[in-house]
Amino acid sequence: MAEPIIVVSNLAHRYGDFEAVKGISFSVDRGEIFSFLGPNGAGKSTAINILTTLLHIQQGSASVAGFDVATEPAKVRESIGIVFQDVTLDRDMTCWEILEFHGSLYRMPHKERRARIEELLELVELEGKRNTLTKHLSGGMKRRLEIARGLMTRPKVLFLDEPTIGLDPQTRRRMWDYIKSVNEEGTTIFLTTHYMDEADQLSNRVSIIDHGQIIATGAAWDLKNMLGEDLIYLETSDNDAAGKLLQKMPEVTGIQERPHGFYAQVNQDGTHILPKIMDDLRIAGIRIQTVNLKKPSMDDVFVHFTGRDMRDDGAEHPSSMHAKTGRR
Amino acid sequence: MRMGFLTIYWRDMIRFVRFRTLLISSLVQPALWMAFFGIAMSANFTRLTTDVPPIPGIPNVGYLTFMAAGVIAMTTLFTSLFGGMTLLFDKNWGLLREVMASPLPRDHIIFGIALSGMTKSFIQAIIIMVFGIFIGAEFFMGFSPLNVIFSILGILLFVGIFSLGFLFLSAAIAISFESPEGMQGIMTLLTMPIFFASNALYPVNAFPPALQVVSMGNPLTHLVNGIRYFAIGDDFQAIGVVYSTTVTELLVSLSVLIVFALAMFGLAWWRFQKAVVT
Numbered sequence: 030m031a032e033p034i035i036v037v038s039n040l041a042h043r044y045g046d047f048e049a050v051k052g053i054s055f056s057v058d059r060g061e062i063f064s065f066l067g068p069n070g071a072g073k074s075t076a077i078n079i080l081t082t083l084l085h086i087q088q089g090s091a092s093v094a095g096f097d098v099a100t101e102p103a104k105v106r107e108s109i110g111i112v113f114q115d116v117t118l119d120r121d122m123t124c125w126e127i128l129e130f131h132g133s134l135y136r137m138p139h140k141e142r143r144a145r146i147e148e149l150l151e152l153v154e155l156e157g158k159r160n161t162l163t164k165h166l167s168g169g170m171k172r173r174l175e176i177a178r179g180l181m182t183r184p185k186v187l188f189l190d191e192p193t194i195g196l197d198p199q200t201r202r203r204m205w206d207y208i209k210s211v212n213e214e215g216t217t218i219f220l221t222t223h224y225m226d227e228a229d230q231l232s233n234r235v236s237i238i239d240h241g242q243i244i245a246t247g248a249a250w251d252l253k254n255m256l257g258e259d260l261i262y263l264e265t266s267d268n269d270a271a272g273k274l275l276q277k278m279p280e281v282t283g284i285q286e287r288p289h290g291f292y293a294q295v296n297q298d299g300t301h302i303l304p305k306i307m308d309d310l311r312i313a314g315i316r317i318q319t320v321n322l323k324k325p326s327m328d329d330v331f332v333h334f335t336g337r338d339m340r341d342d343g344a345e346h347p348s349s350m351h352a353k354t355g356r357r
Numbered sequence: 358m359r360m361g362f363l364t365i366y367w368r369d370m371i372r373f374v375r376f377r378t379l380l381i382s383s384l385v386q387p388a389l390w391m392a393f394f395g396i397a398m399s400a401n402f403t404r405l406t407t408d409v410p411p412i413p414g415i416p417n418v419g420y421l422t423f424m425a426a427g428v429i430a431m432t433t434l435f436t437s438l439f440g441g442m443t444l445l446f447d448k449n450w451g452l453l454r455e456v457m458a459s460p461l462p463r464d465h466i467i468f469g470i471a472l473s474g475m476t477k478s479f480i481q482a483i484i485i486m487v488f489g490i491f492i493g494a495e496f497f498m499g500f501s502p503l504n505v506i507f508s509i510l511g512i513l514l515f516v517g518i519f520s521l522g523f524l525f526l527s528a529a530i531a532i533s534f535e536s537p538e539g540m541q542g543i544m545t546l547l548t549m550p551i552f553f554a555s556n557a558l559y560p561v562n563a564f565p566p567a568l569q570v571v572s573m574g575n576p577l578t579h580l581v582n583g584i585r586y587f588a589i590g591d592d593f594q595a596i597g598v599v600y601s602t603t604v605t606e607l608l609v610s611l612s613v614l615i616v617f618a619l620a621m622f623g624l625a626w627w628r629f630q631k632a633v634v635t
């Protein structure tokens with residue numbers, strides 16, 4: 030099980046003098062669903078383009094399915110499938126022709142190809158559109174068709190660059206289920222996303238990537254657990270003093286400052302600790318204005334590791350993190 | 358068992374048939390050229406050359422017949438040079454990524470596109486022949502039916518190899534350029550000298566020596582030689598100039614086209630190995 034199918038070490042890539050990927054190393058195990066979670070411009074697509082041999086590797090090394098992308102690109106291409114981030118459908122071909130073309134490119138035998146096309150058209154609910162030109166499809170239908178295309182060949186490794194972008198929630202879930210079932214049939218999946226829930230629900234392991242660097246890697250569950258059991262959000266009359274006070278409590282494993290308040294990470298059920306925290310603050314003469322309790326999400330994980338919110342692109346919120354010695 | 362280029366061919370032909378305007382214009386345009394330019398110019402040339410007495414003993418053909426071969430050649434040149442344009446659009450629209458990331462060897466992309474361009478040239482050549490004969494071009498005069506078939510195959514052989522050469526060149530340019538405008542510019546720059554420094558529309562005998570040399574190295578001249586040999590004959594006169602072609606000369610013309618096509622394939626292959634498509 031722990032046999033790697035993608036091995037990347039010290040991979041770096043620059044466009045001119047802009048370094049888009051800054052020496053990343055990671056590996057993906059056979060049979061895994063692995064995701065790159067990161068904001069716009071993090072370098073996700075660049076990494077995918079190198080792994081799929083579309084970009085020449087500049088620095089470091091990478092192998093996919095046992096083949097080196099630099100020396101055996103043809104072998105790599107035999108072993109992979111890709112769904113690109115942006116639409117790459119010929120506007121003047123029908124849905125059926127798109128799939129037929131793709132199957133032929135990968136030299137799928139005629140019978141298998143035709144059967145797979147039917148199966149996939151049904152899966153992505155485009156049977157009724159089989160003879161429709163892709164320019165007459167809605168955005169979501171185009172995406173579904175592209176996913177179907179990526180699944181045509183049942184490759185050893187399937188790369189999905191932000192696969193569910195632009196899909197309605199219901200369709201997204203169906204695509205996730207299908208991606209999982211393809212995975213169960215033996216295809217290793219490498220996906221990039223900037224949706225927390227996608228990384229969380231779909232993947233076995235997640236790497237958080239930002240500014241071309243991998244910041245953290247682990248199972249979604251582990252990453253969230255690094256932030257403790259629960260997160261308590263507080264806005265008080267004196268946030269600094271409140272933070273210092275809480276840091277002394279054994280149950281509090283870290284404080285994350287936010288613009289108007291702060292998060293306290295706690296290592297046990299927050300509902301039990303919250304009354305104690307509120308008592309202590311009141312005794313210290315600090316007035317509490319807002320309280321909120323939540324389970325850590327991937328959002329919080331992202332903020333924790335990058336020091337900024339994923340959704341406000343680029344605008345850096347300096348928020349420091351005073352972690353106590355790790356308890357897990 | 359490496360037939361991957363047929364997939365590329367299939368897709369390009371689907372598009373050709375599907376874009377009605379493109380299809381119709383590419384079929385009608387050479388016929389129009391024949392109709393207007395051919396009839397107008399042949400009226401002029403016939404008037405101008407009435408003073409030149411035909412040399413006795415050598416069959417004399419009218420200007421329309423003479424230039425019909427040139428129109429086939431010219432149409433093949435244009436269609437082939439623009440045949441690679443589809444690759445540029447594919448590249449810019451991101452469609453080429455699917456193909457570049459697939460196991461299909463890169464030279465099959467070149468072959469597929471070249472094969473579909475060649476098919477288009479064949480269709481056009483046949484249309485021009487049929488339409489030309491209809492408006493009075495004296496093609497295949499006095500040929501036996503078997504000889505006509507042989508001659509048509511000969512013409513298609515020359516047209517085919519010539520078009521491959523220019524399709525490879527076109528593919529090489531398309532994969533190296535970013536903008537359609539840039540490619541268009543290069544094309545225009547190429548077509549002018551190729552077209553006018555050739556024997557397509559007029560004899561080259563009156564050219565200054567330097568231009569005659571250029572014309573001899575010009576693939577278009579060799580294509581026209583081949584077409585005239587098969588369509589009109591190995592010995593005829595037009596506009597007061599005698600054209601006689603030996604089999605050796607014919608084979609030299611064919612060889613020039615083959616060498617040109619191979620060189621252009623090499624160029625395209627090299628450009629495709631370098632190509633980065635994202």
Ligand SMILES: Nc1ncnc2c1ncn2[C@@H]1O[C@H](COP(=O)(O)OP(=O)(O)OP(=O)(O)O)[C@@H](O)[C@H]1O
Nearest residue numbers: 044049067068069070071072073074075076114223
């Ligand atoms: N062809 C290119 N030329 C120059 N810079 C590029 C090119 N492609 C990407 N970049 C830059 O490299 C960085 C990483 O881009 P990349 O597309 O890999 O990001 P990403 O993580 O996929 O982002 P997104 O979530 O928006 O798709 C960005 O800053 C981008 O501007």
Ligand SMILES: [Mg+2]
Nearest residue numbers: 073074114190
């Ligand atoms: Mg991207």
